[in-house]
Amino acid sequence: MRPNFPQCYKIDSKPSKFCPGCSQTLILKNLGFVIDELKIASKVVYGCDIGCMLLSWDFFDLNTVQTHHGRTGPTMVGLKYAAPERIVIAYMGDGGAYAIGAQHLVASSMRNDPITMIICNNTVYAMTGGQEAPTTLCNEITTSTIRGRVCNGSRPLLGPELVRSLNKKAYVARGTTLNISQMKNFIKRAILHQKKGNFSFLEILSGCPINWKTDARETREFLKEIEKTFPTGEIP
Amino acid sequence: MKKEFLMGSKIAVKAALSAGAEAFFGYPITPTTEILEFWAREAENNKKLLFLQTEDEMAAGFATIGAVLSGKKSFTATAGPGNVLIQDAFGMAEAMRIPTVAIIGQRGGPSTGTVIYSQQEVTLTCFGGHGEGHRIVYSPSSLDELYQLVIKAFNSAWQYRFPAFILTDGYLLKMKDEVLLKKPENLIASSPILPKKGFVNLRNCYSFEEELYEVLEKNEKDYQKITPKVKDFEIFGSKNPKILVFSHGIIASSVKAAISSLPKSMKVALFRPITLRPFSQKEALKVASISKKILFVESSLGQFARIVKDNLFGLKIDYDFLYKPALGITPEEIYQKIKKSYYET
Amino acid sequence: MNNTHVLIAGEGGQGVQTIAEILARAAFLEGKHSTYIPNFGVEQRGGVSIAFAQISDKEIVFPKFDKADIMIILCHRAIKRAERYFGKKTLYIYDSTLLKHKGIGIKATTLAKSLSPKVFNMIILGFLSTKLPIKKQSVIRGMEEVLGKKFRKNPQIRELNLKALDIGSKL
Numbered sequence: 001m002r003p004n005f006p007q008c009y010k011i012d013s014k015p016s017k018f019c020p021g022c023s024q025t026l027i028l029k030n031l032g033f034v035i036d037e038l039k040i041a042s043k044v045v046y047g048c049d050i051g052c053m054l055l056s057w058d059f060f061d062l063n064t065v066q067t068h069h070g071r072t073g074p075t076m077v078g079l080k081y082a083a084p085e086r087i088v089i090a091y092m093g094d095g096g097a098y099a100i101g102a103q104h105l106v107a108s109s110m111r112n113d114p115i116t117m118i119i120c121n122n123t124v125y126a127m128t129g130g131q132e133a134p135t136t137l138c139n140e141i142t143t144s145t146i147r148g149r150v151c152n153g154s155r156p157l158l159g160p161e162l163v164r165s166l167n168k169k170a171y172v173a174r175g176t177t178l179n180i181s182q183m184k185n186f187i188k189r190a191i192l193h194q195k196k197g198n199f200s201f202l203e204i205l206s207g208c209p210i211n212w213k214t215d216a217r218e219t220r221e222f223l224k225e226i227e228k229t230f231p232t233g234e235i236p
Numbered sequence: 237m238k239k240e241f242l243m244g245s246k247i248a249v250k251a252a253l254s255a256g257a258e259a260f261f262g263y264p265i266t267p268t269t270e271i272l273e274f275w276a277r278e279a280e281n282n283k284k285l286l287f288l289q290t291e292d293e294m295a296a297g298f299a300t301i302g303a304v305l306s307g308k309k310s311f312t313a314t315a316g317p318g319n320v321l322i323q324d325a326f327g328m329a330e331a332m333r334i335p336t337v338a339i340i341g342q343r344g345g346p347s348t349g350t351v352i353y354s355q356q357e358v359t360l361t362c363f364g365g366h367g368e369g370h371r372i373v374y375s376p377s378s379l380d381e382l383y384q385l386v387i388k389a390f391n392s393a394w395q396y397r398f399p400a401f402i403l404t405d406g407y408l409l410k411m412k413d414e415v416l417l418k419k420p421e422n423l424i425a426s427s428p429i430l431p432k433k434g435f436v437n438l439r440n441c442y443s444f445e446e447e448l449y450e451v452l453e454k455n456e457k458d459y460q461k462i463t464p465k466v467k468d469f470e471i472f473g474s475k476n477p478k479i480l481v482f483s484h485g486i487i488a489s490s491v492k493a494a495i496s497s498l499p500k501s502m503k504v505a506l507f508r509p510i511t512l513r514p515f516s517q518k519e520a521l522k523v524a525s526i527s528k529k530i531l532f533v534e535s536s537l538g539q540f541a542r543i544v545k546d547n548l549f550g551l552k553i554d555y556d557f558l559y560k561p562a563l564g565i566t567p568e569e570i571y572q573k574i575k576k577s578y579y580e581t
Numbered sequence: 582m583n584n585t586h587v588l589i590a591g592e593g594g595q596g597v598q599t600i601a602e603i604l605a606r607a608a609f610l611e612g613k614h615s616t617y618i619p620n621f622g623v624e625q626r627g628g629v630s631i632a633f634a635q636i637s638d639k640e641i642v643f644p645k646f647d648k649a650d651i652m653i654i655l656c657h658r659a660i661k662r663a664e665r666y667f668g669k670k671t672l673y674i675y676d677s678t679l680l681k682h683k684g685i686g687i688k689a690t691t692l693a694k695s696l697s698p699k700v701f702n703m704i705i706l707g708f709l710s711t712k713l714p715i716k717k718q719s720v721i722r723g724m725e726e727v728l729g730k731k732f733r734k735n736p737q738i739r740e741l742n743l744k745a746l747d748i749g750s751k752l
Contacts, residue, residue, distance in 0.1 A: 010437075045305075045430055050441055057439040063430040065305060066439040067298065068328055074295035078302025079430075081286055082259055082310070107291035241609040266623075351623055378642070411618040411644045412602065414609055489642035564645045 006032025008041045010061045017055040021219065023177035023206040024120055028056055030184040031089070031118070034191060035062070043087045045079055047072040049101075051093035051127045053120065070101030073108055076115045084114070087194060094121045098134035098157045105159070108199055109166035116190050116200045119159055122208035123226065130211030135159075137229055142211075156229055163201045164235045171200035173234040177207060178223050186234065205230055239416050244409040245270035247379055247417070248339055248402070251386035252311055253278065254420050257337070259286035259310035261299040266351035267406035268313040268341040286310075293318040297325020300336050304329075307428030309390055311337035315406070316345055319357050319364070326399055327365025331440040333455065334429065335393035335400070339386070342405040344562035353406040354562040355485055358539035361403050362513045368452065370459050372400040372466055373513040375484040379415045382408055385510070387420045395424045396462045403512065405535075407564060408486050459514065468510035469519055477505035479556075479578055480527035481570075482520075482544050483534060484509055491533055493567035494574060504574055512540070517547040524548055529581045532557040533570055554581065584637040585713060586646040590663040591655030593621070593630040596702030599727060600653070601632030603706060607715045607723035608636040618644040629662045636713060651712060653705060654682055655689075674709060676701070692748055700745035707749020717750055 045063045049072045057066040076088040097119045125131040131144040138151035160172045171193035175183035190200035207219040262272040279287035290296040303310040329336045342357045344350030363369045376382040393400035442448045473495045483491045488508040532541040558573045591597040605617035620631040648668030654675040673684025678691045693701035732739040
């Protein structure tokens with residue numbers, strides 16, 4: 001019996017290489033379901049950054065291109081403007097989107113590029129072993145903030161809020177892997193918004209037990225805790 | 237077909253249009269800004285053309301890749317510090333055999349140097365992006381050649397699937413001179429790399445050394461296979477040279493003028509690579525091995541010479557050089573240097 | 582005829598590049614070979630502006646040269662920048678209203694007052710073209726090509742420029 005997989009899943013690459021307990025598989029699986037439901041598989045170009053999502057390069061039976069760190073956005077931008085009939089999705093982490101790729105995020109917001117950015121926010125640079133990211137909480141301990149992150153007059157970067165401050169027309173939301181049905185709904189709405197010719201931006205709070213060094217219960221607790229810093233919901 | 241009096245940057249844009257280019261992404265930087273502006277104006281009047289000024293050169297390079305993946309002939313243009321940034325994208329194009337085209341307008345370096353001219357981006361353009369130089373690099377020596385080679389770059393890129401570069405400079409791009417714009421004889425068609433029907437999963441990061449090794453081996457094999465079809469050069473002057481001058485780009489034109497002024501009794505020739513990558517190794521060795529001395533003339537401290545020496549490795553011969561980094565070199569200066577070097581041999 | 586190296590140096594805004602381009606186009610329109618290339622620093626406004634133009638019966642391979650055959654100097658600041666191109670046989674033409682130099686001094690700025698200060702460079706061009714193997718008609722055609730857009734916006738400017746050119750050519 002076939003497990004409950006999206007049609008656009010590549011069976012051969014499962015089980016995937018993501019860490020046990022990683023929430024990204026939930027994000028990607030639901031992205032797959034949305035693509036099935038909207039019947040857009042043949043139009044989708046799925047771009048992924050080189051964080052952990054690098055491991056999703058062969059996740060889907062969809063046109064996929066893995067790019068350099070932080071550059072998934074511009075690659076999808078070029079492609080979308082050249083082939084507007086395609087649905088382009090740039091899947092990046094908090095580092096790719098908010099650090100090395102921050103200027104591309106700002107530029108796409110300013111231009112209202114008709115692409116969909118989905119950001120996996122797990123508050124650390126996971127692929128490289130858990131260093132500080134723009135979304136690391138103040139006083140959070142990471143391998144590069146040994147005594148806890150110092151927020152010098154600032155706070156963790158709020159991506160969706162930043163996008164909204166730059167662009168009124170974009171679809172902007174923050175979901176969490178603790179609320180799958182809401183997250184899946186946000187993904188669908190984001191993609192539909194691209195079809196209307198606008199920028200769509202969705203950040204998803206995602207658990208990283210390996211780098212957080214948490215067990216299953218603690219992971220869920222931390223995910224709930226960080227909602228105080230990163231409020232979920234659509235940003236009007 | 238008449239001759240026109242045009243600026244280098246305009247000629248480059250006209251060539252791209254003749255080649256079937258449909259998209260340009262770029263960031264303003266002297267001396268290539270005019271290429272961006274001329275294209276923007278063309279795109280204003282032709283809805284089939286795509287133009288986007290990006291937020292930086294990295295975005296320009298990756299957006300070019302995106303448009304190429306969709307099947308459109310696309311190009312970008314940059315220089316100096318922009319060339320440094322854009323190598324991020326070209327490394328990916330090289331690794332993944334994506335046929336991007338880029339016009340590099342060399343300016344003084346390193347760092348922000350001058351906005352004017354140099355031949356100091358040879359290494360960066362030929363071997364940038366921590367790759368193995370699996371690129372096609374053309375070096376035009378005149379405005380006519382700039383026009384022809386831009387068209388050739390699009391053809392070579394799409395036919396052989398390696399990123400192609402026009403390595404020119406601020407002098408050629410800002411210069412106005414006469415040019416004959418011929419309609420190209422044949423054009424290689426583009427096609428979507430991410431297919432419209434079906435799909436491909438493309439990556440450039442591998443889990444194991446062996447996986448990457450296999451990919452690089454294949455790319456190297458392909459590169460060797462296309463080399464005889466792509467490499468190009470010119471020999472000018474004596475058939476039996478005592479001194480063989482190696483030079484490229486606009487300086488090679490200066491060398492030709494110098495050689496033409498020499499007395500007939502002096503046996504001097506110029507070997508001018510038209511492609512810096514792949515290099516015409518066999519042909520260069522052939523001429524060099526019958527010469528007594530090699531003279532390098534370039535507006536750099538030997539970046540071009542390094543490539544030549546690598547290809548001539550093993551040949552026992554005297555070297556001399558006229559290195560003027562970031563400075564133009566007139567025919568008169570070269571003439572004096574050749575005379576001096578000749579009688580010292 | 583040999584290659585004639587013309588170097589024009591002045592303040593940014595004095596029309597240095599315009600003169601050089603018109604010259605080069607004029608030669609091209611007559612079927613001669615010519616090149617023109619600007620040389621400037623990073624400043625968008627102000628700063629010294631230098632232009633290189635060459636006219637020849639033979640193909641020109643390199644847009645710059647070591648020594649100028651004819652050197653036009655339009656401001657004092659430009660002298661230092663243009664010095665390296667001074668040759669033993671260089672013919673100097675300068676605006677004597679604005680600076681002192683050896684060679685032929687033309688009170689271009691003063692003469693331009695009767696027309697418009699902005700066309701003083703055309704007076705220089707008018708005189709310069711008498712020292713070059715190009716016909717006055719070609720210079721006028723070159724001017725139309727380079728300044729055509731401006732002329733169409735304001736036809737009075739064409740008259741001023743043509744008059745200035747004429748004055749210069751008769752000096």
